[in-house]
Amino acid sequence: MSNINFGIDLGTTNSAIARYENGKITLYKNPVGFKDTLPSVVSFRKGRIQIGDKARELMLTQSDNVFASFKRKMGSDSTFTVPDWENPLTPVDLSSMVLKELVNFTQPEQPKAAVITIPASFDTIQTNATKKAGYLAGFDEVVLLQEPIAACLAYSNSQSLDLTEVQHWLVYDFGGGTFDVALVRIDHRELKVLDHKGNNFLGGVDLDNLLVEKIICPKIEQATGQTQLWRRMLSGEEADCKKLYFELLFKAEEAKKELSIKTQTAIELDIPFWDAFLDIDLSRVELESVLRDKFEESYQLTEGLLADNAMPFSAINRIILVGGTTYIPYIREQLGLRSGIPVDTHVDPTTAVVIGAAYYAGAKPMERKEVTAAPSTTPQNEPAVEIVFEPHSKDAEELIAVLIQSPFQGFYRLTRADGGFDTGVLRASSKITEFVPLLEKATNQFTLYLLDEHQNIVYQNTSIAITNGLYNIMGQPLPNDICLEVDEEAGKTFMERIFKKNDILPLKKTVYKTTSKNILKNSDEKLIINIVEGNAGGMIGSNLSIGYIEITGKNLPMDLIKGMDIELHFKISESRDLSVSVYIGALDLEINEVFNPHQRHVALDKVALEINAVIQEIEAEMNDSEDEENFTYLAQLKRIKDHLIVLHQEALEGAFDQSTDRKYQLDEMKRLTIQAYDDLVRHKHVLLEIEEYHRTREALESYLEVATPKQKEEFEKIIRNEKEVLQSNNKYMIRQKTKALDDLYDSIYMKQDQRFYNAFYYYRFLDENEYTDTHKFMKLVALGETAIERENIPELKAICYQLWDLLRVKPKSRDEWENFDGDLGLK
Amino acid sequence: MEALINQFFEIEKKSLEHQLPHFERNFNRIHHEFTEMGYKIVNPLGQPYDERDTALEANLMHPGAKKITKVLKPIIYREEANGYVLIQKGVVIVE
Incomplete structure (x- = not known):
């Protein structure tokens, strides 16, 4: 019998899924956007269901269509009315949607059982509601685990702690929107939540707002003479102020992260409507000033929890951290200082719960018998589907048409493999058409999902590939390679391919080269730019020169020194005119030439x-x-x-x-x-x-x-x-x-250290006459041998440098070999 | 690398806002180097906002917001064995 292996943190603000395998935990990334976590938010808009980041975007402007924090209402009779949706949705329905979306992260695997975490505060009804959400999401088996226990498992397993005596740990969970603290008893690897306290409306999100309100706004007001800025930003009456609010919120979050590592940071603000360009300094002390009250609130809850259980801090063995807000150094320091207990920071606090859930799932056998279906590419209920699309495109978007030939009731979804596109879940008809955006000059891989009425995947096709820009099906193909001749080593050149045979005209490309010799002003030395047509694998002389530019010392306003950058821009028109633009930045010299096929040079x-x-x-x-x-x-x-x-x-x-x-x-x-x-x-x-x-x-x-x-x-x-x-x-x-x-x-x-051994023996066996001071050479050799005996690498290293220094003729370094003078002056 | 690209993006943005065209060649060169290293940087400024675009974290000014008017962070993709992968979402304001 196999184990459950999949663990899910179904959070109030964010959720995540992880898997246990061979002692290791894999945290699945969202294939849409590639983040570790999924915001627990669902939106319904014009028949489109979006779950996660895109749904959260709509929270401020279309709150009627967006549902978040429904975990707080699990087990209640609250319902959510959705426009164009038959029945009102319950928190269980919405949670099951989030769970299904998490299961999509594990594609192509389809977990049939999972450990799902719940807050320590959940009562029986709330617990059963979570189980129901799990079954609705398609799991045959759901095992629940309290979040503080999951966190303890993550910390103890990741450090392989061998706990032989009874211990008490405090799980301090300061998340984006909620705060919880739990007292956990660990008795010979048995974990039990003794008690807990929390505040459902205390979280890190508020910190960004506080930073904007209390610190940044007064500074802007002082610099611009504006008043009541915070109020004006929130009222939404002035569009410019509202826009500034979004920018400040983003910058405050960035600054908060920076202040976790540095004591000072600055944010730049360009406010064109007040004609202001501001550089606002922010310090960790300022952040702490707005954070202090929040921390105090959380600390009082922690003290209260211990008092309720008649336990002093000294009875606690360690505090473990959960939630992104605990990244802030002030919180970690204050917790440690005031409680006098070691604060364990070994595990990423944002994923500790899901990792712990996966550890638990890895040791928990599945109770229901696992039915292993034989792999089949066409399951019985899979609809017959025809997909029509143009595989090559030069447009920014393309049409994908899907024809469902068999009767089908359900939904569809299209995603792009790079993570940058997702239609969300939409009601399917027999003919679906979607204009999909394409990433420029790349092969865009799309996946089509068809989902049944319960939004379970019944069909999946990953073979929709549309290539943008790499081919242009309308133009003429290039009959031969077009190459630039460049120096390979002294006296030798080779051809570097600029455009490939069968590339479609028109074409353009910029390449960056460096000069491989000095060309002094007014000298006869020259820089040669030779563009040839033929086979890039052949010899230069066997190809046809189609563009040739010589820049001699007489053309130069000053000396051209070896190693300077040269920018070369090539363009071939549909009528095969070759334009070459040469720009030497250091001299600010630009030369443009157009070569026609009939003008041979x-x-x-x-x-x-x-x-x-x-x-x-x-x-x-x-x-x-x-x-x-x-x-x-x-x-x-x-x-x-x-x-x-x-x-x-x-x-x-x-x-x-x-x-x-x-x-x-x-x-x-x-x-x-x-x-x-x-x-x-x-x-x-x-x-x-x-x-x-x-x-x-x-x-x-x-x-x-x-x-x-x-x-x-x-x-x-x-x-x-x-x-x-x-x-x-x-x-x-x-x-x-x-x-x-x-x-x-x-x-x-x-x-490698080995190189000093090799270098020493190389120098050691050179003739003593090759050294300027024989006596010193002998002495260094003796010292070197002792250093080798003692395996004293720093000393051996120093001796090697000394021996090199003593040499009459120094061996050429690799850099010197590379530093040849080229025939063309271009490499 | 993302931090470096973001700083470059900021400098490029400032130079455009302050109409300093003489850095264009240098910016093109740096873009070229990033491309050679497998990075694709997308600045969606001025484009219509597509609610299906999961490469963006959008701050919508109002329910009918349509156009991207400010880009606080660019979108960054990195080329991997099986094609491009999004490594940084763009952060934008949509009006």
């Missing part, structure tokens, strides 16, 4: 440079392949190389010929010849890069166990699109990926 010195780079590469390839004795391959390489040598010579000679077509012919021949070489070697080179990638990844994986969580996260991020990159047939992309892994490996290594 060939820079012969650049052509010569490209040819030369390939000749060198072929020579290296021939050297590497000599041992394989593949003479046909070597002959092919040599033929290409000879051809390129001729072209290189011509490019150099023709550098001054600006009048004939020869340079275009030369450029075309260069392109075709390099393409022939590229075709010959690409497959082999890509395979080598893939092998290198796998080697690096394996090495890194074996090292990951010593990495920090952030570094592990970084690793996951790098390998996320690994498959796509490895299958790209683009050696440059694979190489970049390998480099990212290498850099990560280095950053992990730099945080």
